[in-house]
Structures are given as structure tokens and as C-alpha cells.
Amino acid sequence: MIEGVKQQKWWGWGEEGHSYGYKDKPKFAPFVMKKVGVDIALPVKPIPPFSSLDVPPSRLSESLRQTLVGILGETYVQTDDETRVVHAFGKGVRDLVRVRRGELGRVPDVVLYPGTQREVERLVDAVVDADAVLIPFGGGSNIVAALEAEPGESRQVVSVNLGRLNKVLEIDEVSGLAHIQAGVFGPDMEDQLQARGWTMGHHPDSFVWSTLGGWIATRSSGMQSDKYGDIADITRGLTMVMPGRVLELRPLPSTSSGPSVREMVLGSEGRLGIITSAWVNVHRVPEVREIQAYFYPTYADGLKACRQIVESDAEVMMARVSDALETEYIMANGKKGSKLSSLVSKGIQKLMLQKGWDLSQIAMSFVGFEGSKSHVRYTKGIVGKIVRDNGGMGVGKGPGALYDQKKYDTPYLRDFMLDRGLVCDVSETTTPWAYAEQMHTNATGAFYKAMDELGLRGVVFCHLSHSYHSGACQYFTFAINDDSENNLVTYDVAKRAIQQAFMDNHGTVSHHHGVGEEHSPWMEQDISPAGVHIQRTLFEGIDPGRNLNPGKIIHDGAPGISTNSADHMA
Amino acid sequence: MIEGVKQQKWWGWGEEGHSYGYKDKPKFAPFVMKKVGVDIALPVKPIPPFSSLDVPPSRLSESLRQTLVGILGETYVQTDDETRVVHAFGKGVRDLVRVRRGELGRVPDVVLYPGTQREVERLVDAVVDADAVLIPFGGGSNIVAALEAEPGESRQVVSVNLGRLNKVLEIDEVSGLAHIQAGVFGPDMEDQLQARGWTMGHHPDSFVWSTLGGWIATRSSGMQSDKYGDIADITRGLTMVMPGRVLELRPLPSTSSGPSVREMVLGSEGRLGIITSAWVNVHRVPEVREIQAYFYPTYADGLKACRQIVESDAEVMMARVSDALETEYIMANGKKGSKLSSLVSKGIQKLMLQKGWDLSQIAMSFVGFEGSKSHVRYTKGIVGKIVRDNGGMGVGKGPGALYDQKKYDTPYLRDFMLDRGLVCDVSETTTPWAYAEQMHTNATGAFYKAMDELGLRGVVFCHLSHSYHSGACQYFTFAINDDSENNLVTYDVAKRAIQQAFMDNHGTVSHHHGVGEEHSPWMEQDISPAGVHIQRTLFEGIDPGRNLNPGKIIHDGAPGISTNSADHMA
Structure with a gap:
């Protein structure tokens, strides 16, 4: 650890000691039991101590080490095992499963912590001169395998942590x-x-x-x-x-x-x-910032309303809507006695039933407003009308405020689930508006078909997360009950089914998670073979020696997620 | 001419028979006389007939011709002189001066008019197989020399007019x-x-x-x-x-x-x-569309107001403001008895003088509003307050409606001026807001310094044309009284002075006109030598044979506008 540079725990998301808690959320355990048949209250296997890992030794040559120490000083040239393992992966489920198992793959040989622009210039030249591989590292939150060296990499691997460049x-x-x-x-x-x-x-x-x-x-x-x-x-x-x-x-x-x-x-x-x-x-910083919550009878109504909000004269800061299952999940995360848990209180439920809503289909939406007081009032007026036109109802600011406080906690849930034998991850895509509903139906359908074929219980839910004039991002979260040694193959099948549904329904490989190795197999379908040719031409022309994070975005061999998986599990 | 494909006249902008008219604009001739000392009422030299040009013969090989005819049919493989000359240039002043003089450079050997996607695919392959040069052609309005072949091009040159792909x-x-x-x-x-x-x-x-x-x-x-x-x-x-x-x-x-x-x-x-x-x-199509006109005491006030409009909660369709000289030019374009000509009527002038404005410094602004009636009202309210905060005043919709009708006529003025010995062209750039005023001062200053050194009379004026969160585009129009054979060298000096001022004042080489050959000399200053290296790597990797419009954006030799000019004038 370098002073002033935050580092995630080696085996999971975020800080040691910080994790997902469910004990004050009475509906959560029943929700998980109902959806995937797992009792989250059962005792869990502890994470093995770091010392139990068999970390391959650093292959850093003495000559490159000396050059790097000359540039950065001893302190900022780290070769200890834990630092190297933390920099070997991102935090995708494939990463988390492997690191917990001690399947460490090609761990970087050294981690550098440059403190100035000039140091970065000098170390890049030194690393490339030594024909080593250079992998930049930010917060380590990547979930598409963009941070790890290629499995068979025989050259020295250098991870560059930019954390000291923080001003x-x-x-x-x-x-x-x-x-x-x-x-x-x-x-x-x-x-x-x-x-x-x-x-x-x-x-x-x-x-x-x-x-x-x-x-x-x-x-x-x-x-x-x-x-x-x-x-x-x-x-x-x-x-x-x-x-x-x-x-x-x-x-x-x-x-x-x-x-x-x-x-x-x-x-x-x-x-x-x-x-x-x-x-x-x-x-x-805006004068007013406010997140309002709304309910729609169905997710399709919510999608349509979000599209109409984008088309309208209102300029909102955010417009999200969750499908029925994610709405149920949000409710199940309500703390006892909190606004969220009382949302579908008897009163509101009664109102929904009076309107003829099917409570198993309701969709929760958050819309964010920012600006002057009068602008927020004006914009809320436009949005309120669109909500009503689509049969929705407003339920005030309470749930939005809670969402705002808790919005960064979700990744901790993945470790919590993994502790309990549930493989969870996310996939997200954009489509034009015309295909948004079809995408939701077919991507979730593809996931459940895969579950049927595997004979496993899984759940997938979704929200619309980002809107544009011509379309939107939909963000899918899935969890599969598979505690076997085979769970990464299971993950592969599920992930592959969802990603292929993205391609088959006018979507893109990713809206905002990037490509890495994980999404590389769909690049030709996404940007066409000629698009891949253009990217490849750029990468090969700029980096003929393949020193700069090779194998990401465009594989040089014939990528395929199944072979990836085999590599990763080898 | 191909039926259904619009074609500009060979010697100037737009259609034959359509030109700039000033006779109903009583203030225009005095304006030009005052600013650059030219009497626009004097008789002008007629444009020479096309038949007087010495058009180099097509070098199209019979074998390539037959291949292309096989793909497109005889009708859509044109080698006549006028079609080839029309496709030899864009409409920059350098183009207009050269074509009028019969300095035609490397005229394309054939012009193709594909009618389908598949035909384009086949012709591209045929042209590249023949190691010929391929130049795509749209409307021919380019002003940065992106449409002409390199002067010394010894291979066959093929211009591809996309005009039949118009659905x-x-x-x-x-x-x-x-x-x-x-x-x-x-x-x-x-x-x-x-x-x-x-x-x-x-x-x-x-x-x-x-x-x-x-x-x-x-x-x-x-x-x-x-x-x-x-x-x-x-x-x-x-x-x-x-x-x-x-x-x-x-x-x-x-x-x-x-x-x-x-x-x-x-x-x-x-x-x-x-x-x-x-x-x-x-x-x-929006319910309401409205362009309001405003005046500010100075251009600096107008710039500040435009920035505040972008920062505000108002979302406008357009926010333009002209500097003092362009404001005078707009007024001079007012038709007798029109709203524009009566704008600075006695009444308004009196009001401005009461406010202590210097009438030689006033800046005219157009702001466009679109949306529902209520949204336009709401947005106008926000803008109106910003205008008042910056000491400005609104003068209603009349001038904006006129602007809206006449907005596409300006390019005809360039031919009109050239007829009268005035070399005119435009340069535009963006800067962050912090440098907008400095850019205006220094780019116009650089132009006038160049005029002083040349001992010529010229005028340059400017408007802010496009706004963004972090900055804006300023659009400079200049005219120089030089009827000599040397007028392209004069143009070069003026253009170079303005473009270099763009670089020296945090601007870019162009906001929306592109690079072509004309702006190529500043690319290293704009995107840094490494940026040019990246673009060059892309072009050379995709097109190793230099068949695709070579020499544009990045020159392969050592570009410089002075050598360009020498080439063009040779």
C-alpha cells in the first residue's frame, strides 16, 4: 500500500470491513429465497487468508527494476505479492471467483506508482524499451477483464497505478x-x-x-x-x-x-x-437537486414515459425506471420502518388496485431535477404530466433521497452473494427507443432459457439507466444459484446469452463498461468487421510491438468467450 | 449535368442567374466604399465563357473507362470538360480566383455518378485496383481544398459525385x-x-x-x-x-x-x-419557432450574455452575436423601408444614446427559441433577464425573421465582391469562453497588422455562431481590396495571420469547415505532433496505396501554406 493511494481488498469490492448488510431489511432474505432458493442466513465459508495463495514470483529483471527505481524511487516500485495480486484483476465476477480460488493467472511482475507526468513519460519509454507489457490501472473496478495480462504472456508485465496523480x-x-x-x-x-x-x-x-x-x-x-x-x-x-x-x-x-x-x-x-x-x-453546484419517485403500472409504461421525457421540453438530470422484478428487489432492500419499505403501504397498494394495476407488474422510476427553484418547479410540471399520461403516479422525494445515499453500495452485494453461492454480474446495452421493450423481453428471455438448459435457478432484472434523444441504456443484473466448481462456465453461458441477445436486438456490446477481453467476441457484430479492421489498424500502427495492454478490445487470435473461459479456468 | 443532380456553376457559388443584389439596399455601397474604398457601382469584367478555358484532357484509360461503364452505364461515367472542371475545386476564394483565371490544376479525369450502394462498392474496388485516386464529391461547397487532387498527381483521378444517392x-x-x-x-x-x-x-x-x-x-x-x-x-x-x-x-x-x-x-x-x-x-417540427433580436452596448457584453445563456436553465436553439463592424454590415444590408433598415431608427438610436451607448460599438444578437408555446415563453423570460443584466435591449422578431429568410445568401456575396476586386473569405474557430474576447481582439488585430504590412485596405468582422458549455465558435469574415494578379498571395498572408492567431489564442484550426489542404499546416499546433502521428497512422494503415483522397488533413510532405500557394499559383 502506498500512502495516499486507496486500494481495494484483494478478494472483493471496496474496503476491508465494509460489506452489504441485510439484517435491518426484513424483506430481503425472503426475496432471495423466493427467487433463487438460497437461504442467506446460513453461515458462509470465510475468505481464505491472503497467505494461503500461491502467488507466482515476480519475473521483473534486475536491470528493468533498477531503471524503474532510478525513475521513481524504491518506494514507488512495488513487487510484493498482495500489491501484485490486487493489480492482477478487476472486479468482474470472473475475477472474484478466480482470486478467491487462488487461480491468479499472469500476475503483474511489478506495480509502479508515478507521481508526475514526467515520470510516466520516462517509465513508459523504459518499459517499452525493455519490451515489457504496460497495463494502466486506475481504481481497479473494471469488470470486462481489461486489467489483466494475457494468460500466456512471457514478457515482463508492468501495472501502472495512477493513484498519486490525484489533483x-x-x-x-x-x-x-x-x-x-x-x-x-x-x-x-x-x-x-x-x-x-x-x-x-x-x-x-x-x-x-x-x-x-x-x-x-x-x-x-x-x-x-x-x-x-x-x-x-x-x-x-x-x-x-x-x-x-x-x-x-x-x-x-x-x-x-x-x-x-x-x-x-x-x-x-x-x-x-x-x-x-x-x-x-x-x-x-445547482441551487436545487431533487430526485422524485414515481410508479407505473408496467415497465413498458415507464419506458414510454422516459422516452417522452427526453422528447419533451424538460431537461432532467436523470430518468430511471426499473422493471417489475427490480422494483420488487428495491422494495426488498427497504429498511424496516423506512420510507421505501412503507412505499407500497396499504394506502398506496389500495390506490394501485383501485386503478386496476397488477401489483406484480409495477415499475418504479426515479427522475432527477436540478437547477434554480423555479426551473425545478417548471420541469417537474412537464414530467408530472407525462407520468400521468402514462398512467403513473408520483410518491414524492423520500425514496429518491434514499436511492441517492445508497447508490454506490450495490457492488458490495456481489461479494455478499458470492459468499452464499450466487454468481452475480451485470450487462448493459443501448438500443434505439423502438427496440427498448423488445430488448428487455428478449435479453431476460435469453437468460431464463439458459437457466432452463442448465437446470439452475437464476434471476435477472433491469432498469433503464441513461436516456438519449434516440434511445436508452438498459442495465441488467443477474444472479445464479450455482455453488459448484463449474460456476464460471455457468456464468459464461448466462453472460453469452445476454450479450448475444444484445446483438440480436439492435443493441451494442456495452453502453459504458467497455470491451476488455470480456466483450471482445461481439465486436465484429457490433461495429462490423470493417470497424474492427479500423480499430486493429490503429492499435497495430501505434503499438507494433504489442507493449500497450495487448489483447484488449480486439484480440489478435480468434477470440471467443468459451476459450476465454477455458483459459481463465485453466 | 446528370438529371436530378444539382450542380453549381463552374465559376462561383450556387446557380447560374442567382447572385447578390444591392440596388434595394441603399446603405450597402457607402458601407463598402467607407470600409475598403471600392465603388461597387462601377462596371465589372464579365466572367469569361467556359469555352475560353484550356482544360487538360482526361487521362482516363480505356480499360478503366470500360470497367466503370460496366458498373455504372455510359450515362454515369462523365468525362466532359465542364463536369470535370466543376468537380476540380470547392468554393474557397483560392478556388474561385484560380478557376476564373483558368488555372485549373489537376482536373479529375472522370466523374462518376453511382446510383446504389452496390455500385459504390464496385467502383471503389475498380478504382483502387487500377491504382487511381478517389475523391468523393457532395455539393462542392468545400472551402478548404479537400476536393482537389494533389498538383503533381500522375495517376488517374476519379471524382465520385454522390448526388444520385438522395433519398x-x-x-x-x-x-x-x-x-x-x-x-x-x-x-x-x-x-x-x-x-x-x-x-x-x-x-x-x-x-x-x-x-x-x-x-x-x-x-x-x-x-x-x-x-x-x-x-x-x-x-x-x-x-x-x-x-x-x-x-x-x-x-x-x-x-x-x-x-x-x-x-x-x-x-x-x-x-x-x-x-x-x-x-x-x-x-x-416544433410547435413554435421564433428568432428574437437584441442589441448590446458592446460585443464583449454580447459574448458574456451568450455564455450566461448557455450556463442558464434556458435551452435555446441558437444564440448569435455580431461584433460592431458586422452589426454595421447587417444594418447596411437592410432593404429600404425594411424593419432591418429602420432598426437603428431615430427612436432606438435616441434610447441607446440616453443609455450612454457608443453607437459605433453596438452589437446585434439573434437568439432562437423552439418548443411549445409555454416553453418558448419560459425560455424567453430567462434570456430576457440575461440580456437586461448585460445592459442589452430586445427589438423584437422582425430582424430575426429576415435573418431566417436570407441566411443562405451570404456565399453569393463572395462572387459579387470578387467581381469588384475584393478578395473575401471566412475563418472560424472555437475557444473556451475565457479566451473568446481575447481571440476576437487578436485575430482581428492580426488581420489588420497584415493589411498594414501589405499596404492594402481590408476589413474583418465576426460573430459568435455556436455555443457550448465550455466555449463558443467565432466566425470571421474578411475582405481585402486587391485586384492584382497577386491577390492569392495577399489572401494567403491574411488567412495565415488569422489562423495563426487562432493557434496563439487557445483556438482550434476550424470549428466546422474541416482541414483539407488549407488548414493542414496548423494540425501539429492544434492536436500536437502525437495527434498528427495518430491520424497519419490511421490513414496510412487503412490506405497504404494512397488512393483515398491523399494529401488531405495530413500532408505527406512538409506542408506550409506558402508552398501550397506557390503550387496553386504555379
Whole structure:
């Protein structure tokens, strides 16, 4: 551990000692039992001690070590086992299962912690000169296998943790732009900005454990993207260190200077270089911020309402709607006596029944409003009418406030479930609006078909998470009751079924999680073989020696998730 | 001429018989006399007949001709002189001066008019197989030398006019997406969309004489981009024909699938292939559309107000403000007895003087509003307050309606001026807001310094044309009194001074005109040498034989506008 650089626990999400708690949520255990037949109250196997892992020794050569120490100093060239294992993976379920089992794969040989832009330049050149492999590392929250070396990598593997590059360097208060180092974590960055009255407004689920550079490298999107934009919109300029070169893109609101180099760096996942800082749009902290909750008779009604909100003159900060099962899940997460748990109180239930709603089909929605008091009032008026037009009803601010407090806790649930023999993960996609409902039906259908074929119990639910003029992102969460040694094959089958449904229903491989190795098999279906050819041409031209995070986004062999899985489980 | 494909006149902008008229604008001739000392009422030299040009013969080989005729039919393989000359240039002042002088450079050897996607695929392969050069051609309105072959090109040069690909193929009314062929001109496209109640909302100055494919290939932006976005935002999917491949990007509202191939095609100016169709965002024609005019005491006040409008809760369709000189120019374009000419009527002048305004400094602004009646009222309220806070005053809808009618006429003025010995052109850039005023001062200052050094009279004026969260585009128009044979060197000096000021004041090489050859010399300053390396890697990797519009965006030699000029004038 390096002072001042946050590090996740080696076996799961976030900090040691912080985990999902259900004891004050009386409906949660029955919900899990009903859906997947698991008793979460049973005792769980403890996580084995780190010392029980068989960590392969570092292959760092003495000569490269000395070069790196010369650049960074001893402290910032780490080769201890735990640091290396923490940097060997992201936090996808495939990562979590493997690390718990001690299947560590190709663990990096050294982890570097540069403290300046110049140090990054020098270390990139040193690593490439030594024909080693360079993998940039932000918060380690990646879930698409973008952080691990290729299984058969025989060269030295160097992970570069950007965590010491964590400062807001400058705020241009006239332009609403901030120059920020890439290694800063979400909360630290917002603290620095908000101390001066500014916010970036970018809040992905991973916010607490992800960094600006990671967001850019994976084309992240935050919960408030309807107002603030995706990271691709927010990022106006950036600096990226490449072998022998430094790319400097000054902050520009818009430009017509050929194919967008900015948009090539966005989503590049380390394959073009290491992003060290960026110029991003920042906004004054709004006068009013409010999240209202609504219910619709069905998810389809909620989807339609979200589309109408985007089409309308209202500009909202967020518009989410959960399908029936996710609505049930949200309710099951209500604390005893809380607003959430009393939401479908007798009174509201009665009202719903009077309206002829089927309570098993109701869909909960959160809509966020920001701006001046009068603007929030105006916008709520427009949204309220759309809600009513679609048969919905408002239930006030209480649930939204709770959502706002708890929004970053979900990833802890994955470890909790894994402790109890449940394999959980997420997949998300965008489609044009015309295919949103069909996508929901067919992606969930594909998952349940896979469960039937496997003879396993699983559950999948979904919410619409980000809206655009022409379509929306739907975010699927699934859990499968499989405590066997075979659970990653099970995961593979489920994940593959959902991803293929994305392709078959006008969706994309990912809206905001990136490609890594995990989504690579669908790239030709997504952007066509010619699109893959263009990306490959770029990567091979910039990095002919395959030193920059090779194998991510586009595989050089013939990728396939089943072979991936075999590799990973070998 | 091919039936159904609009063609501009060989020597200037737009249609034969359509030109700028000033006789009903009593203030215009005095304005020109005062600013640059030219009497526009004097007789002008007639344009020489086309037959007087010495057009180099087509070098098309019989074998390639036969192949192309086999693909397209005789009618759509044109080698006549006028068609070839029309396709030899865009409409920059450098183009107009050269074509009038009969300095035709490397005229294409054949012009093709494919009628289907499949024909484009076959012709691209045939042309590349023959090692010929392929230049896609839309409306021919380009002003950055992106349409002409390199001066020394010894291979056959093939211009591909996309004008027969002019249909709106499909409207997805749920998603607000339209699938449109790339060769459609602006008005034809909007007619097809509006007949079904839809609009794309993309209105560049060139609208009448430019095409969807051209907008995409150059990263165009329209006057209403504050609401509808730049073409890069509007374009959600596309098809591009490459040698031996077809890139198919399906329409997606947003995606995290690696470096954005969509954003590589945007702005590619023919260097990656030929765009044949695109999926674009379309919107319902709004209930209300209104352009309000305002005056500010100074341009600086207007800039500040536009920034505050973007920051505010109002979402406007457009916010323009002209500097003092452009305001004077707009007034000078008022027809006798029109609202515009009476704007600075005695009454309003008196009011301005009472407020202590210096009438030589006033800045005129147009702000566009769209949406429901109540939304337009709400938004106008917010804007009205900002105008007042910045010392401005509203003068109603009259001038805006006139602006709206006449907005596409300005390019005709360039030919009119050239007839009278005035070299005119435009340069535009974006900066962050913090540098907007400095950019205006220094870019105009650089122009006047160049005029002083040349000992010539010139005038430059400017408006803010497109606003973003973090900055804005400023659009400079300049005219120089130089009727000599040397006028392109003069142009070069002026253009170079302005473009270098863009670089020196935090601006970009172009906001929406693209790069071509004209802006290529500043690419390293704009996106840094590493950015140029990335673009070059992409172009050379995709097109190793240099068949796809070579020399555009990134020169392969050592580009410099002075050597360009020498080439062009040789």
C-alpha cells in the first residue's frame, strides 16, 4: 500500500470491513429465497487468508527494476505479492471467483506508482524499451477483464497505478473547465471541485472506486448523464503518454480537425498509451437537486414515459425506471420502518388496485431535477404530466433521497452473494427507443432459457439507466444459484446469452463498461468487421510491438468467450 | 449535368442567374466604399465563357473507362470538360480566383455518378485496383481544398459525385432516427423529412449546396447546433465503402465499444472511404419557432450574455452575436423601408444614446427559441433577464425573421465582391469562453497588422455562431481590396495571420469547415505532433496505396501554406 493511494481488498469490492448488510431489511432474505432458493442466513465459508495463495514470483529483471527505481524511487516500485495480486484483476465476477480460488493467472511482475507526468513519460519509454507489457490501472473496478495480462504472456508485465496523480490542477471558472490528473478517485475529485463550488456531475455506480483516467479509458457514463453527458462529452482535452511521444489535446468545446483523436483515446483501454490528465466540463453546484419517485403500472409504461421525457421540453438530470422484478428487489432492500419499505403501504397498494394495476407488474422510476427553484418547479410540471399520461403516479422525494445515499453500495452485494453461492454480474446495452421493450423481453428471455438448459435457478432484472434523444441504456443484473466448481462456465453461458441477445436486438456490446477481453467476441457484430479492421489498424500502427495492454478490445487470435473461459479456468 | 443532380456553376457559388443584389439596399455601397474604398457601382469584367478555358484532357484509360461503364452505364461515367472542371475545386476564394483565371490544376479525369450502394462498392474496388485516386464529391461547397487532387498527381483521378444517392430511406418514428443517403442536398432532405413532420435541424451556411455525406466528412455544424448538436452528435450510425470492405455502424444512442470508429469517419474527408448513408437524429417540427433580436452596448457584453445563456436553465436553439463592424454590415444590408433598415431608427438610436451607448460599438444578437408555446415563453423570460443584466435591449422578431429568410445568401456575396476586386473569405474557430474576447481582439488585430504590412485596405468582422458549455465558435469574415494578379498571395498572408492567431489564442484550426489542404499546416499546433502521428497512422494503415483522397488533413510532405500557394499559383 502506498500512502495516499486507496486500494481495494484483494478478494472483493471496496474496503476491508465494509460489506452489504441485510439484517435491518426484513424483506430481503425472503426475496432471495423466493427467487433463487438460497437461504442467506446460513453461515458462509470465510475468505481464505491472503497467505494461503500461491502467488507466482515476480519475473521483473534486475536491470528493468533498477531503471524503474532510478525513475521513481524504491518506494514507488512495488513487487510484493498482495500489491501484485490486487493489480492482477478487476472486479468482474470472473475475477472474484478466480482470486478467491487462488487461480491468479499472469500476475503483474511489478506495480509502479508515478507521481508526475514526467515520470510516466520516462517509465513508459523504459518499459517499452525493455519490451515489457504496460497495463494502466486506475481504481481497479473494471469488470470486462481489461486489467489483466494475457494468460500466456512471457514478457515482463508492468501495472501502472495512477493513484498519486490525484489533483485538480486548475479550474477555469469562466469556461467551466477543470484540468484534473487522471488518477484521482471520484469522491476525492468531487471534494476538490465542490470546495470551490463546482461539480463534474459524473457518477457511475463505481464512483467511489474508479478514477477519471479509468472513466475516459473505458467510455464511462454516470447516473446523471442525461444532464451532464457521458464522459465522452465531458472530456474536452487530455494528455496521454505514448512511447516516445506525449499527446496533448487542448480543451476545445468542439472542433473540425479531422478524425477525432480525442474520441480515439476515449475507450482505448490502455492500447494507445497512458492518460495522465484531462480537461473536463465542470458546472456550478445547482441551487436545487431533487430526485422524485414515481410508479407505473408496467415497465413498458415507464419506458414510454422516459422516452417522452427526453422528447419533451424538460431537461432532467436523470430518468430511471426499473422493471417489475427490480422494483420488487428495491422494495426488498427497504429498511424496516423506512420510507421505501412503507412505499407500497396499504394506502398506496389500495390506490394501485383501485386503478386496476397488477401489483406484480409495477415499475418504479426515479427522475432527477436540478437547477434554480423555479426551473425545478417548471420541469417537474412537464414530467408530472407525462407520468400521468402514462398512467403513473408520483410518491414524492423520500425514496429518491434514499436511492441517492445508497447508490454506490450495490457492488458490495456481489461479494455478499458470492459468499452464499450466487454468481452475480451485470450487462448493459443501448438500443434505439423502438427496440427498448423488445430488448428487455428478449435479453431476460435469453437468460431464463439458459437457466432452463442448465437446470439452475437464476434471476435477472433491469432498469433503464441513461436516456438519449434516440434511445436508452438498459442495465441488467443477474444472479445464479450455482455453488459448484463449474460456476464460471455457468456464468459464461448466462453472460453469452445476454450479450448475444444484445446483438440480436439492435443493441451494442456495452453502453459504458467497455470491451476488455470480456466483450471482445461481439465486436465484429457490433461495429462490423470493417470497424474492427479500423480499430486493429490503429492499435497495430501505434503499438507494433504489442507493449500497450495487448489483447484488449480486439484480440489478435480468434477470440471467443468459451476459450476465454477455458483459459481463465485453466 | 446528370438529371436530378444539382450542380453549381463552374465559376462561383450556387446557380447560374442567382447572385447578390444591392440596388434595394441603399446603405450597402457607402458601407463598402467607407470600409475598403471600392465603388461597387462601377462596371465589372464579365466572367469569361467556359469555352475560353484550356482544360487538360482526361487521362482516363480505356480499360478503366470500360470497367466503370460496366458498373455504372455510359450515362454515369462523365468525362466532359465542364463536369470535370466543376468537380476540380470547392468554393474557397483560392478556388474561385484560380478557376476564373483558368488555372485549373489537376482536373479529375472522370466523374462518376453511382446510383446504389452496390455500385459504390464496385467502383471503389475498380478504382483502387487500377491504382487511381478517389475523391468523393457532395455539393462542392468545400472551402478548404479537400476536393482537389494533389498538383503533381500522375495517376488517374476519379471524382465520385454522390448526388444520385438522395433519398430519405426510412424514418424510425419511435426513436427519432432517419436513415438517409449521403448524397442528398440540405433542402431536398428537409423536404422529404418535413413532409412527414420531421426535421434534422442541421442548417450550415452552405445548406442549399451541401450534402449529408459532406457534412459528416467535414464535421459540419449548423446554425441551430445549440439545440440540435453538431453533425457529430446528430450522426448515430453510418455506412462507408472502403476498398474491399463496407463499414456498417448501426444507429446507437451511445456506446462503449473502444475507440469510436464513428468519430474516426466523422471528419475523414474521403481518406478512409466513401460515406454512402447515415442514421441521424431527427426531431418533430416544433410547435413554435421564433428568432428574437437584441442589441448590446458592446460585443464583449454580447459574448458574456451568450455564455450566461448557455450556463442558464434556458435551452435555446441558437444564440448569435455580431461584433460592431458586422452589426454595421447587417444594418447596411437592410432593404429600404425594411424593419432591418429602420432598426437603428431615430427612436432606438435616441434610447441607446440616453443609455450612454457608443453607437459605433453596438452589437446585434439573434437568439432562437423552439418548443411549445409555454416553453418558448419560459425560455424567453430567462434570456430576457440575461440580456437586461448585460445592459442589452430586445427589438423584437422582425430582424430575426429576415435573418431566417436570407441566411443562405451570404456565399453569393463572395462572387459579387470578387467581381469588384475584393478578395473575401471566412475563418472560424472555437475557444473556451475565457479566451473568446481575447481571440476576437487578436485575430482581428492580426488581420489588420497584415493589411498594414501589405499596404492594402481590408476589413474583418465576426460573430459568435455556436455555443457550448465550455466555449463558443467565432466566425470571421474578411475582405481585402486587391485586384492584382497577386491577390492569392495577399489572401494567403491574411488567412495565415488569422489562423495563426487562432493557434496563439487557445483556438482550434476550424470549428466546422474541416482541414483539407488549407488548414493542414496548423494540425501539429492544434492536436500536437502525437495527434498528427495518430491520424497519419490511421490513414496510412487503412490506405497504404494512397488512393483515398491523399494529401488531405495530413500532408505527406512538409506542408506550409506558402508552398501550397506557390503550387496553386504555379
